[in-house]
Amino acid sequence: MAYRQGNDWLQAVRDVSFHINAGETYGLVGESGSGKTTLVLAVLRYLGSKGSIISGDIYLGDQSMRALDDQELRQMWGKQVALVPQNPQSSLNPSIRVGEQVAEIFRYQNKLSEPDAKLQTLEWFQKVRLPDPERVATSYPHQISGGMQQRVLIAMALSISPSLLVLDEPTTNLDVTIQAVILDLIDELISEQNMAVLYVTHNLGVISRYCDRVGVMYASELVEEAHPKELFSEPLHPYTQGLLDSIPQFGETKDRIRLQPILGQIPAIGQGPSGCIFRPRCPVAIEVCTNRPSLFPAGGNRLSRCHRWQEIALDDISVQQTPPSIERQQKGMAEGRSETLELENVSISFPLQRSLNDFLRGKPRKGVQAVNKVDLVIPSGTTLGLVGESGSGKTTIARSIMGLQSIRAGVIKLHKVSIPDQLSRRDLETLRQLQIVFQNPQEALNPHLTVGETLRRPFIRLLGLPRSEADAKVIDLLEAVHLTAAYANRYPGELSGGEIQRVALARGIASRPDLLILDEPISSLDVSVQAAILNLVNELQRDIQNSILFISHNLAVIGYLADQIAVIYVGTLMEIARQSDLFQPPHHPYTEALISAIPQIDPQTSHLPIHLDGEMPDPVNIPTGCPFHTRCPRFIGEICANTAPRWQIDPRTEKRIFCHIPLEDLLSSQAQSTSDGTGLE
Amino acid sequence: MNSISKSSNNSLGVVPSWWRRLLQFFQQLFSRPVSGFGTAITLVFLIVALISPLIAPYGANEIIVADARQPPSNEHWFGTDNLGRDVYSRVLLGSREVLVLAGFGTLFAVLFGTLFGLMTGYQGGWFDEITMRIFDSLLAIPALLLALLLLGTIANSKYSVLLVIVVIYTPIVARVVRSVVLAVKPQGFIETARLGGESRTRILLREILPSVIPTLSVESALRFSYAIFLVASLGFLGVGVQPPSPNWGLMVKEARAYVTLIPWALFFPAAAISLVVIGVNLMADGVKRLMSPDQID
Amino acid sequence: MAFLALTVLLTSLLVFLVTQWLPGDVCRIVLSREAGPAAIENCRQELGLDQSLPVQYINWLRDFISGDWGTSYSTNLPIFPMVIDRLRNSLILALVTLVISVPVAVILGVIAGLNANKPVDTVISVGSLAVVGLPEFVTGLVLIWLFSFGLRDLGLPYLPANSSIPPEATFFDTLPMLILPALTAMLVLLAYIARLTRAGVLTELHQPYVRTADLKGLPRRIVVVNHVLRNALLPTITVIAISIAWLISGLVVIENVFNYPGLGRMMIFAIDRRDMPLLQAVTMVTVLCVALANLGADLLYSILNPKIRFH
Numbered sequence A: 001m002a003y004r005q006g007n008d009w010l011q012a013v014r015d016v017s018f019h020i021n022a023g024e025t026y027g028l029v030g031e032s033g034s035g036k037t038t039l040v041l042a043v044l045r046y047l048g049s050k051g052s053i054i055s056g057d058i059y060l061g062d063q064s065m066r067a068l069d070d071q072e073l074r075q076m077w078g079k080q081v082a083l084v085p086q087n088p089q090s091s092l093n094p095s096i097r098v099g100e101q102v103a104e105i106f107r108y109q110n111k112l113s114e115p116d117a118k119l120q121t122l123e124w125f126q127k128v129r130l131p132d133p134e135r136v137a138t139s140y141p142h143q144i145s146g147g148m149q150q151r152v153l154i155a156m157a158l159s160i161s162p163s164l165l166v167l168d169e170p171t172t173n174l175d176v177t178i179q180a181v182i183l184d185l186i187d188e189l190i191s192e193q194n195m196a197v198l199y200v201t202h203n204l205g206v207i208s209r210y211c212d213r214v215g216v217m218y219a220s221e222l223v224e225e226a227h228p229k230e231l232f233s234e235p236l237h238p239y240t241q242g243l244l245d246s247i248p249q250f251g252e253t254k255d256r257i258r259l260q261p262i263l264g265q266i267p268a269i270g271q272g273p274s275g276c277i278f279r280p281r282c283p284v285a286i287e288v289c290t291n292r293p294s295l296f297p298a299g300g301n302r303l304s305r306c307h308r309w310q311e312i313a314l315d316d317i318s319v320q321q322t323p324p325s326i327e328r329q330q331k332g333m334a335e336g337r338s339e340t341l342e343l344e345n346v347s348i349s350f351p352l353q354r355s356l357n358d359f360l361r362g363k364p365r366k367g368v369q370a371v372n373k374v375d376l377v378i379p380s381g382t383t384l385g386l387v388g389e390s391g392s393g394k395t396t397i398a399r400s401i402m403g404l405q406s407i408r409a410g411v412i413k414l415h416k417v418s419i420p421d422q423l424s425r426r427d428l429e430t431l432r433q434l435q436i437v438f439q440n441p442q443e444a445l446n447p448h449l450t451v452g453e454t455l456r457r458p459f460i461r462l463l464g465l466p467r468s469e470a471d472a473k474v475i476d477l478l479e480a481v482h483l484t485a486a487y488a489n490r491y492p493g494e495l496s497g498g499e500i501q502r503v504a505l506a507r508g509i510a511s512r513p514d515l516l517i518l519d520e521p522i523s524s525l526d527v528s529v530q531a532a533i534l535n536l537v538n539e540l541q542r543d544i545q546n547s548i549l550f551i552s553h554n555l556a557v558i559g560y561l562a563d564q565i566a567v568i569y570v571g572t573l574m575e576i577a578r579q580s581d582l583f584q585p586p587h588h589p590y591t592e593a594l595i596s597a598i599p600q601i602d603p604q605t606s607h608l609p610i611h612l613d614g615e616m617p618d619p620v621n622i623p624t625g626c627p628f629h630t631r632c633p634r635f636i637g638e639i640c641a642n643t644a645p646r647w648q649i650d651p652r653t654e655k656r657i658f659c660h661i662p663l664e665d666l667l668s669s670q671a672q673s674t675s676d677g678t679g680l681e
Numbered sequence B: 001m002n003s004i005s006k007s008s009n010n011s012l013g014v015v016p017s018w019w020r021r022l023l024q025f026f027q028q029l030f031s032r033p034v035s036g037f038g039t040a041i042t043l044v045f046l047i048v049a050l051i052s053p054l055i056a057p058y059g060a061n062e063i064i065v066a067d068a069r070q071p072p073s074n075e076h077w078f079g080t081d082n083l084g085r086d087v088y089s090r091v092l093l094g095s096r097e098v099l100v101l102a103g104f105g106t107l108f109a110v111l112f113g114t115l116f117g118l119m120t121g122y123q124g125g126w127f128d129e130i131t132m133r134i135f136d137s138l139l140a141i142p143a144l145l146l147a148l149l150l151l152g153t154i155a156n157s158k159y160s161v162l163l164v165i166v167v168i169y170t171p172i173v174a175r176v177v178r179s180v181v182l183a184v185k186p187q188g189f190i191e192t193a194r195l196g197g198e199s200r201t202r203i204l205l206r207e208i209l210p211s212v213i214p215t216l217s218v219e220s221a222l223r224f225s226y227a228i229f230l231v232a233s234l235g236f237l238g239v240g241v242q243p244p245s246p247n248w249g250l251m252v253k254e255a256r257a258y259v260t261l262i263p264w265a266l267f268f269p270a271a272a273i274s275l276v277v278i279g280v281n282l283m284a285d286g287v288k289r290l291m292s293p294d295q296i297d
Numbered sequence C: 001m002a003f004l005a006l007t008v009l010l011t012s013l014l015v016f017l018v019t020q021w022l023p024g025d026v027c028r029i030v031l032s033r034e035a036g037p038a039a040i041e042n043c044r045q046e047l048g049l050d051q052s053l054p055v056q057y058i059n060w061l062r063d064f065i066s067g068d069w070g071t072s073y074s075t076n077l078p079i080f081p082m083v084i085d086r087l088r089n090s091l092i093l094a095l096v097t098l099v100i101s102v103p104v105a106v107i108l109g110v111i112a113g114l115n116a117n118k119p120v121d122t123v124i125s126v127g128s129l130a131v132v133g134l135p136e137f138v139t140g141l142v143l144i145w146l147f148s149f150g151l152r153d154l155g156l157p158y159l160p161a162n163s164s165i166p167p168e169a170t171f172f173d174t175l176p177m178l179i180l181p182a183l184t185a186m187l188v189l190l191a192y193i194a195r196l197t198r199a200g201v202l203t204e205l206h207q208p209y210v211r212t213a214d215l216k217g218l219p220r221r222i223v224v225v226n227h228v229l230r231n232a233l234l235p236t237i238t239v240i241a242i243s244i245a246w247l248i249s250g251l252v253v254i255e256n257v258f259n260y261p262g263l264g265r266m267m268i269f270a271i272d273r274r275d276m277p278l279l280q281a282v283t284m285v286t287v288l289c290v291a292l293a294n295l296g297a298d299l300l301y302s303i304l305n306p307k308i309r310f311h
Helices: A036-043 A072-080 A100-111 A114-128 A135-139 A147-158 A174-191 A204-210 A228-233 A240-245 A309-313 A356-360 A394-402 A428-433 A449-464 A466-480 A485-489 A497-510 A527-544 A555-561 A589-597 A638-641 A665-678 B016-029 B033-055 B085-122 B125-139 B145-153 B159-183 B188-195 B199-236 B248-256 B263-291 C002-021 C026-030 C037-047 C054-065 C080-116 C120-132 C137-153 C171-205 C208-215 C220-232 C236-258 C263-272 C274-305
Strands: A002-007 A018-019 A024-030 A055-061 A083-086 A165-166 A196-201 A213-218 A221-226 A339-351 A367-380 A384-388 A409-414 A434-435 A514-521 A547-552 A564-567 A574-580 A649-650 A655-658
Touching: A018 A221, A024 A036, A024 A165, A024 A204, A036 A196, A036 A213, A055 A547, A055 B085, A072 A100, A072 A547, A072 C208, A083 A228, A100 A114, A100 A135, A100 A147, A100 A356, A114 A147, A135 C220, A147 A555, A174 A204, A174 A589, A174 C236, A196 A204, A204 A228, A204 A527, A204 B199, A213 A228, A213 A240, A221 A228, A221 A449, A228 C236, A240 A367, A240 A555, A339 A394, A339 A665, A356 C171, A367 A384, A367 A394, A367 A409, A367 A547, A367 A564, A367 A574, A384 A394, A384 B125, A394 A434, A394 A514, A409 C080, A428 A434, A428 A574, A428 A649, A434 A497, A449 A466, A449 A485, A466 A485, A485 C220, A497 B188, A527 A555, A547 A555, A564 A589, A574 A589, A574 A638, A589 B033, A649 B263, B016 B033, B085 B125, B085 B263, B125 C002, B125 C137, B145 B159, B145 B199, B145 C002, B145 C236, B145 C263, B159 B199, B159 B263, B159 C263, B188 B199, B188 C220, B199 B248, B199 B263, B199 C137, B199 C236, B263 C137, B263 C208, C002 C054, C002 C274, C037 C120, C037 C274, C054 C274, C080 C171, C080 C236, C080 C263, C080 C274, C137 C171, C137 C236, C171 C220, C171 C236, C208 C220, C220 C236, C236 C263, C263 C274
Parallel strands: A024 A196, A024 A213, A083 A165, A165 A196, A384 A547, A384 A564, A434 A514, A514 A547
Antiparallel strands: A002 A018, A002 A055, A213 A221, A339 A367, A339 A409, A564 A574, A574 A655, A649 A655
16 A cells, blocks of 8 residues: 655645555654644545645555545445544444444444344454453443443454554553553454554654554654664654654653753644755754755665755764763752651542432442552652552642642641641642642643733732732743743743643742642643653752652653652552662562553563553442552462552662562562563563 | 734634724624624614614604504605504614613623622532522523513513513523533633632632633623513513503504504514514624634534 | 422422512502401401411412412412413413424434535524524514415415414314414424534534444445434433423413413413412413423433433
């Protein structure tokens, strides 16, 4: 199959050509605005009225896809092409039972009778390893988890034995541990059939592990194509290099390396520069770059859209900027430092509405135990990373520290003094010392106030300054986050996601808080922008010496940024360790799984991920004993199911692990499997 | 204020200074034929309502017996009615009745409704519960019925009609505003404002209210149309109005008995009502489309 | 459901307060001015007005529930049979209207939604937009003019402009008299329901699951009918509930225009004569109808929407 096209009106895709052979997996990498989504829709010929292919064509085998009429198109959709989409929940019809939605395919395409279609459905459900396929088949989409929904969609896609399978970020919205399982499942099923696969994602680690060839897209153009190994060890385009530099890898910490963000921004659709599209942001752009480069063959099946690719290949020029060295700062775990924040034995639960039946029978209210007996200490001037998947309670903890969530038990102490858990009872000084930056840039700022008006509020309200002084401070503040003074008059609608987060960060530090909480601040941003924000966070911390509670599901980012790391699962802490120790055994089994689930770019250190059975427990029904026991690969028996573990402290590293398994046992078996290069299997 | 440049990573709208925005808003209303037509009609009627005493050739109750029951002519553009009153003048002056009554009623209903909506939405708690229960029970009775019920028991005057409009429409507006407040409240910037120690008043007025305004505008336009509808219907039923008031609905009722003789006395007021209502509806629809441009339409 | 009962209760309180308390001393109004204090006191005792307000309310409520609706001030006839009789008439009219307009409106809305922005949609959309706001009496009068006078003038069989039903009339006698009033009601309902259905269809068409269905290779027809409509029509149930509420208040005007002997006309009758007990009864019956309609709609919706039915 081959593709080549440009798209309508605003050029979403410009002159992209590539081909995928049967049995090959082609990865397509790009950030937002790269055009990869449009490309996917175009490949499927599902652009609708919004876009069309203006030039070029897409060939499935020998068949030109542009030439197909509606009838033929539907035939093709039904028999040759399949999509596993990004958001499983909304891709399933909420009013039809899941089994029926799959059986439908067999009835229409294969003309099977109803009972036969049902059987086929159940067979496929088993193939995608859905637990209890019968029950799932009679369920509605909202009754099954995200991971299960995605398996259903995978079954749908693969059941027609397509010649082309398109995967559009199939695991982006799923938890990391589930992601690992699904990705391997997809890989396994693909290898059974000899189909061509187009794998679209922004995650370089996934590409490295599962793809045979990779195309890199930037702002509507294809800028490089190569084998993943070659691409990641020796990229031949400045953009690819920039991407690699901006992502934290295991082992890199903020003390040693500054991430290199790509300066500038991705151009808006249709507003690219003339000449090489990457020119405005390229560190090695020269005169000739004002001419648009074509895709140059770069030896051995490689392609690069850079005029200077040969120089890059020969290392004559270096696109990689040497990061400035940073004075290492001594960080001990609470040695002689005052504690900024302490949580002692904090538990939080949400009451549920009682159903009328229960009420009449006098049954007590059920509650969702969101957070269970958490102890945390954040020494001043340090960063604590809190890592967990969905439902872990990490955001709930953040909100309780900020006073937005009441706690059922326990104490929150700021500078050793306990503070009320309700916002309304806190005084202004306390408010000044605690600030937070939320996850979603779209909601972070009031769209009706200018940046300046938003930023001066903390000065006026929390620091009691008069307006004129506050305005002056606002300019300083903007500088501190590397925005020009002109931004003060802009509205949030005019800013990019990265700029909004900077402003949010500025507002967070305006009052010079003692503790700044960052709740997934970069998850919604493009990869190349994330690095800039991370750097900024570090810089600000060096200036103000504030403590940071950094919450994320991304262990790699936390590994880069945090001094101490706490791992939380379904409301209970599982492990607390220094950054330098977390990635070495002994690990808590959950931490072990988390670490192994992250796809690595560097193929040399890749290892098989550990698969956790089952799903994240429903917060209403948290397992007894150790909450992790239902999925723990190192489950040792009844004690895990019945008794809550106790905290074990590793004398060498002061690491704390919440597990029944003795530390020496963990250490020996985990050290061994790392050296084997095999996972737990 | 600034050039409208949207970057690809963001999709919040741009918000320039408020009066320019208002102008821009009207511009956009007029740019589409359907809503432009509606807005134009509404504006014409509003202007007529304001200046009607100046342009009406005859008084509302001026009886010219000799000219009774005349079809439209040069002297009486819309003819005369059963009693000899100039229909044209009555229609013009009647616009005051209907539009002013409906207008102010809507205005107050919107004001009170917004107030309640903001407070119940933001505060929650028992205040919210109780107020909403009361409003719900008011809403359980269809508008016209409630109006009849209230007017049936209190004095029959223009002011009672005004009061009734306010009582009937405040709950609906409150509900609508409340639901917007509830949607906006959990957003990041609101919580950050609370965490920044901002006073409740400031949060309501500066942070929440601006997000409420788009929905409120649409709702207000709709309410206005319903209010006109209500006043006209009440007039037709003979409730809340005293003859010889030039209320269009009443005019229709009075003319009904003589419809075979003087159909124009019924036609013109009815046409006026229809035109105004259609105009306001079209305008309201236009407002709605403007306020939610991402809606698939 | 308990919710609804509470609301109805509160509404009854409202009705009671408005009709019993607001108008002032009923006895003084009903009896002539010269009546001495003893007569007034007598009257008050008879009507139970000498007791405190809460007690009055409870008595009233109790009476209402048990069917003792008292006697009309103005006609001195027992209220219960009168109201029930009128109720029956109104219900017939309402039913006829709903049964015809709902399916037609839904079909129109679906057609408009599926062909969005094409000519057929513009016609339906703009048309309904225009009609939806017209007061019922205008529509009614236009229809009379067209189909009653108009047809008559043309010498064709015409529909009656006046729908007063003599008590002995059979169902078939009444039928022609229903046509115009029902038509009037239908027009507005049609417009309202069609618009909302259209919006629902449009929203669903753009959902990702439609893409999934398309990509299964299913014929367009199947995608629309089995997938889209199933979800698009769900909100229509709520719309219908709202329309019923509207219909009930719209009937007041329509019955007036056509002199149709229903509950709506009775209400005006009661207001004109300040006949409080009658007004109370009529209002409460109406409120109950609205409440029942809403309840029915809620139940139906929760059955049909899998997200609610299964936790």
